Amino acid sequence: MRRADRLMQLIQMLRDGTLHRASDLAAATGVSSRSIYRDMETLAASGVPIEGERGIGYRVTAAITLPPLNLTMTEMEALHIGLSAVAQSDDNELSNAAAALSAKIDAVMPEDRSRAPEGTGFAIYPFADAARGFQHLPSLRQAVRTRQKLEMILHDTKRIVRPLQLDYWGRLWTCVVWCETTDGFEEVRVDQISSLRILPSLFVDEAGKSLTDFQKRRQATRD
Known part of the structure; x- marks a missing residue:
């Protein structure tokens, strides 16, 4: 796993607001506790609101x-x-x-x-290239509010997605989407979007494809 991918995974694990021990984070990501300590330093230096210290645990704060x-x-x-x-x-x-x-x-x-x-x-x-995603934020916000589908190029692949929620993690933006191309939920890093276009098609909540469904699924993986 690339370090940037591991750091994104750590953000997702810490975002529930509860304390996570370094040893547990290390076991979940397949690295040593010492690597987790360095990862926490890097995330904090990147602006992610990390709270905690070695020997106690870490969490992402809400404000x-x-x-x-x-x-x-x-x-x-x-x-x-x-x-x-x-x-x-x-x-x-x-x-x-x-x-x-x-x-x-x-x-x-x-x-x-x-x-x-x-x-x-x-x-x-x-996340040095996070600024590349700034250009997409207005369109993403509009699409989330108006519930319009998006066509995006992500990792050189065209996707049709339903944007459900924008999240901000200390200069790193992610967007929860239901991807019609892969038929599943994804948390897309906005800085990795090559191009974005709002489509005229609207979407409504469907069973298994809503933000509530995503949140329930994520919670189930933690329990």
């Missing part, structure tokens, strides 16, 4: 707190989208200011970190 502000994940998402957009501009002064501001935000985030963030803060390995 990020910045003194003296309390920011929801959606508000934090909007902030990082704006910073990332400005950082990629041709104005060096603004670009540098965005990078500096992102570093300041990272410095006061409450995650337990063993090392300081690197680079511009919002583009740290292993």
